[in-house]
Amino acid sequence: MDRKTVTQTTAADEIEHLMRLHPKGYDLSLGRVERLLEKLGNPQDRLPPVIHIAGTNGKGSAGAFCRAILEAEGLAVHVHTSPHLVHWHERFRIGEKARPGQLVDDAVLAEAIRRVAKANDGEAITVFEILTAVAFLLFAEHPADATVMEVGLGGRFDATNVMKKPAVSLIMPISLDHQAYLGDRVELIAAEKAGIIKAGVPVVVGFQQEDAARDTVVATADRLGCTLSVYGQDYHAHEEHGRLVYQDEMGLSDLTLPQLPGRHQLSNAAAAIRALKAAGFNISDRAIEEGLQQAKWPGRMQPVTDGPLIDEAVAGAEIWIDGGHNPAAGHAIAEMLAELEERKERPLFLVSGMINTKDPVGYFAAFAGMARHVYTVPVQGSDAGIDPVVLAEDAASAGLSSQPASDVMQALAMMREDFKDMEAPPRILIGGSLYLIGDILAENGLVPS
Template identity: 50%
Template structure:
């Protein structure tokens, strides 16, 4: 009698199984990572040249610009980012001529299972085993460069096993994950700056004075040449265009497609990185094409169609942003302020956050823009902040707030209200919430 072969686990089932190997979702340290990579034959030593990107806000957008520019120059670009929004595959982009592709289910499953077998049941966090899988994948596929995003912090992050990257990039540093990185900007900056390696160029965004002082100290100790926004390079908005300048000259480029003034700064950081390196020959046309074409979901993303959009008031605008800390709220609020100047509309903020976030500091950014907040729970997240706690934070700021069972219910409830103009709606507070919205709307990243 033939027994049917067992059906392989889905990626979701496999990730759930791997998540059970270590009780702590986040447990910073490099010992487990070094052990696993040794058992795998050190794939991290067989990678294409690495650009390592740390920071609190703007890492992903900066990587999106780097990828788009490098691909416009005809290069093959591997990319590792986290977290995913809808599918774990989003974390792994394999470089191809003409544009990268997300790893397919079969190859990702096989690679994760290979890492699971090498780990042999030892404690390992899900991020560590996913990062090891990234190194295995990228070591097997040729490419010209790997863009590697730090997961959390830097010093003890699983990605910080790369001994000699091509460049270290530090996006804006601000307060977040204080339970893991420290409760001062100084402490957090120390964690981020610890990705700096000996003699490797450091390209740094504009920072608060205490953060830049720490980063400069680390760079000096490692004898790493450093180029910093506002010092060695500058980016400005002139007549709606991006104007970048350094000691090599001036570039007058079209505005980024990604929305918000902060995206000019993120694009500038990407340009500064590539101009600081001699590894790639990039024509001005590739810089412009990359800046214009870069995409990064859930960062002031306009949802124009989809299942959730159809539930909202007719003619409204829906924006989705995964910002979840005070600085993330600030840049989203600034972008909404720009929209309000152009086309005034009543603003409603639908917000869901994780329990370890500072809801008051985040929501304070919107106090001058709206008094109408709808608090929701993030689905399927054990550590989601209860809506009543979110509501308390909003009321403390003088905002009118109401709880709702879901984003869909919140959008539907707005159809019963009378507005002088169709409202502008921002859904925000967490990348986990943003991923749920993209999946429910039927517009997942690709």
């Protein structure tokens, strides 16, 4: 790229240039990003009140609920998420008054990247750290009422963890994932996630399957003198007569069920509600109800109702896509599919691609006894994809019938041929990797906005 024509480059061009300059992968520490932010005037200290969210699963859903509820209350909300599915812009949503926040304009993002890269001046850094600095810069320079900041990896040494005093630290469900970076026991991973907790800042703990995870986070919050709200102890939620009943020490709210599908979204929504209250936002039940209905989180149990996938699948097939990729996510997805099965029986098939930092056998085990067959496919968007032949063997190790395919479309064609005499049109889950879901969304014209 000719850097003399830099004003004409897109954000993608700028990021591609950065990726050539800086190594891929993770290098967990805060020194590099702190140095860069200092050169930029420490924009992380000038953000609207921050809901800082860590956890293994549920971060994105909780952030989506927080954003939707606050926007229903008429507030402008900045949102930082990672990774993106199709375009880098998805990581940066700029809050706007009187209407939903918008993904950052390409020219604005490209200019912010150039400014941050210039301040870095070629020093060693990761691309994620540069992009996190970009988020801080954008959010500091655009007025808003709140910021939802999702942790990238871990917490303690994540590039987002440079804010001195967020409004609240929200810790969502913790389970085994990224063991090479965070540890091979859930309490070690919980300690890393709890690293976002700051002295005196309110802490909200979402549903935790593992007592060791909850106890580790609670101990950290107690040590730092934080006001603490724990799911199942200080607040909780359940479904009753087709409604969401949320309760904390301030009372009980009878609310609409979340639009996001799955029973796990009840506790995710409850954690978001509690976090907003703990952060000091005055939110009405009307705004909560509207937010629960308006919240969207692309690529997570998202139905596909038309386009190339439907055209290629067995006539009448029901297709869901989900980027969940660890055993805990697998169990949550399987639970939701079991609920769908109770409403309408269909044979379940999986089309799965995964990368080699995950636990495929643990993921597939969640579907044992449920899935009729698994087709394994390559992950085109990552050079860490597991070979479909190997992934099929992993599925077989979890007790599932499986075979490899060259891509998702071939898997759907094979399904049509292999299972001609199904008793009902199939229910198909395509997932196992956010990279795979990103490719599918792009190919089916379902780009997040």
